[in-house]
Amino acid sequence: MSRVHIELPDGTSRDYSAGTTALEVARDISERLARQAVAAKIDGLLTDVTTPLERDSRLELITLESPEGLEIYRHSTAHLMAHAVKTLFGTEVQVTIGPAIENGFYYDFYSETHKFTPEEFDAIEARMAELAAADLPIRREEMTRESAIQLFRDMGETYKVELIEDLPNPTVSLYRQGDFVDLCRGPHLPSTGFIKAFKLTSVAGAYWRGDEHRAMLQRLYATAFPDRKELKAHLQRLEEARKRDHRKLGRELDLFSFSEEAGAGLVIWHPKGALLRTILEDFERREHLKRGYDIVMGPQLLRTDLWKTSGHYDNYRENMYFTEVEGQGYGIKPMNCLSHMIIYKSQIRSYRDLPLRFFELGTVHRHEKSGVLHGLTRVRGFTQDDAHILCTPEQLDGEIKGVLQFVRDVMGIFGFEYELEISTRPAKSIGSDRDWERATSALMEALKDTGLPFAVNEGDGAFYGPKIDVKLKDALDRRWQCATIQCDFTLPERFDLSYVGADGEKHRPVMVHRVILGSIERFIGVLIEHYAGNFPLWISPVQAVVVNVTDNQAAYARQVFNELRAAGLRVRHDLRNEKLGFKIREAQVEKIPYMLVIGDKEMEQGTVAPRHRSGKMLDAMSPADFVRFVLEECKNYH
Structure with a gap:
């Protein structure tokens, strides 16, 4: 029998009989590793742990401690959920696809007669637990496309048939566990017994293959972890995320709303929300002016010919809205860059003028499908803190580092x-x-020089240039895409932008597209969830509320309110004939940072008694001292 030479990640190597599986190698190394191995990498290719080794190879064993192992675990749990659903509902439900996603997985089902509800989750989870406890082997099979098509057609699984028909390969792979079979590339866990902790979380609609003209499917979302302790911690985070949901808090704090009368994905800002937004925008203007940016403004509509010149018409028009005025085509801007280039071209530029940094809080509109709209974080109309830096190639590195x-x-x-x-x-x-x-x-060079670590996301740049994406980590350790820095040699070429160099000749500038907060709407949604609505004092739309104990102090309370408002504080008063405790609780629900309580003592002494929303009481102070206190706390942001 022939032998194969197997190299391991630690640099050691071992020889085995050809056909030895990766799992047998794991067992040869240690029983503990054999119990933990859920997949293998053979010469860098991820595969099942039961795959035989037929040639000299480099072998890496994958455990649940690795991101790849965890993804395999969740994908196998998606198959387990589909298996459970089929045993419960039979031919009433068809299976489609079920990938792993961040922190969990989903599976899409089609049914003409059955509608899934959260009340059924317990029954599905119970059946999943039974199938996991049975420790069913998960086996890979390969067969011809034609045989697989016939297999799934006989089972009544028309969506699987469509998937196989679209595959170019003459053979396909299937995975079986018990009486359940699914089309899948794999790899998968060795058996269902590896699956220990899972929880169904929600049900939603999803179009087949993301096409709004195709069938509506039912998507069951779930999460899975290798042990119950991790699952419990994750479910607690999910519950906290539900409490922080910006859509829920936006209603409760009366910040914004959406209306079907106005149109999906279009935000209507209420007074407090509009004020919060204004505070952020004013902050942005100050920060940009300090860094040498010029504030500019461009129109909402630009002629279609311009969008053709820029390449948006050919590469981005499915995301744009178009209209016609007096026979001339116009596009509603999805980006602000075209106006900024027109400003640049409005006069001859010298190398001495560069860099030019044009900043615009520009409102844009993009055609997002209704299925992906989500509160403030995915809308059709939004404002970007957009800037375009036009510089010489020699200045490019410094400008990127500056951003x-x-x-x-x-x-x-x-x-x-x-x-x-x-x-x-x-x-x-x-x-x-x-x-x-x-x-x-x-x-890349700018990032390397600054020593900042980065990952590479192949093939996801803008159509006109590569970009650095900045992903914020919020209080729940979730990632949000906000800031971006894009480097563009192409649009200056298309718009024939130039500057006169030191040699007296024309040269082409480079363009840096960048946002810091990104979409103001999206950033506010992230802020709401990050702070759970408890905004820092400097951006709170209402910084303090003046509350009286009885009507006896109403006149003095109005005097304090007027004094604070005149000093520039964002303040309101609550002089209703209600109990003090009721007014305090209401202000806390509204997450107002400070409540200024005024009773007879405060009225006599000309003071206020500040109470923080956390319940902490501050020493009594004069209204003027409270103004100084607030300004001191906010001074670093002005």
Whole structure:
């Protein structure tokens, strides 16, 4: 029998008989590793742990402690859920797809007669537990496309048939566990007995293959972890996330709303929400002016010819809205860059003028499908803190680093940690390979010089250039895409932008597209959830409420209110003939930072008794001292 030479990650190697499985190698190393191994990498290719080793190879054993192992665990649990659903509902339900996602998985089902409800989750989980306890082996099979099509057609699984018909390969892989079989690339766990802790979380609708013209499916979301302790901790985080949901808090705090009368994905800002937004926008203007940006403004509509020149019409028009005025086509802007380039072209530029930094709080509109709209974090109309830096190639490195420092400063103010990711050229793009290489290299070199770690996201750049994406980590350790830095050699070429260099000749500038907070709407949604609605004093739309104990103090309470408002504080009063405890509780529900209690003692002494929303009482102080107290706490943000 022939032998194979197997190299292990620690640099050691061992020889085995050809056909030895990765699991048998694990057992040869240690019984503990054999119990923990859920998959293998053979020469870098992820595969089942039962895969035989037929040639000299490099072998890495995958455990649940690795991200890959956890993803396999969750994908196998998705199959387990589909198995349970089929045993409970039979031919009444068809299976479609069930991938692993961050912190869990989902599976899409089609049924003409059955509608899933949360009340059924317990029964599905109970059946999943039975199938897991049975420790059913999970086995891979390969068969011809034609045989697989016939197999699933006989089972009445038409969605699986469609998937196989679209596959180009002559053979396909299936996975069986007990009497359940599913189309899948794999790999999977060795058996259902590895699955220990899971929980169904919600049900939602989803179009087949994301096409709104195809059938509506039912998507069961769930989560799974290797042990119950991790699952419990995750479920507690989910419960906290539900409490912090910006859509829920937005209603409760009366910040914003949506209306079907107005249209889906279009935000209506209420007084407190509009004030919160204004505070953030004023902060943005100050921070940009300090860093040498010029504030500009462009129109909402631009002629379609301009969008064709820029490449948006060919590469982005499915996300745009178009209209016609007096026979001339116009596009509602999804981005602000075109107006900024027109400003640049309005006069001859010298190398001495550069860099130019144009900043606009520009409202844009994008055609998002209704199925992906989600509160403030995915809307059709939003405002970006958009800027475009036009500079010489020699200035590019410094400008990118300047934006990275800007991001660091601002995220520090809000208390956000963040991760960085470079997204490279997508399949649908414009520009030369040389320009893309220059742009990508510029972003990477700037990050390397600053010592900031980053990941690479292949093929997810903008159609005109690569980008650095900044992913914020909120209080629940969730990631949110907000800031981005894009490097663009292509649009300056398309719009024939130039500057006169020191040599008296024309040269092409480079363009940096960047946002710091990103969409103001999205960022406010993130802030609401990050702070659970308890905004820091400096951005709270209402910083304090003046409350009287009885009607005897009403006149003095109005006097205090007027004094605080005149000093620039965002304050309101509650002089209703209600019990003090009721008014305090209501202010706490509204998450107002300070309640200024006024009784007879305060009225006699000309003071207020500040109470923080946490319940902490401050020493009595004069209204003027309270103004100074608030301004001192807020001074670092002005």
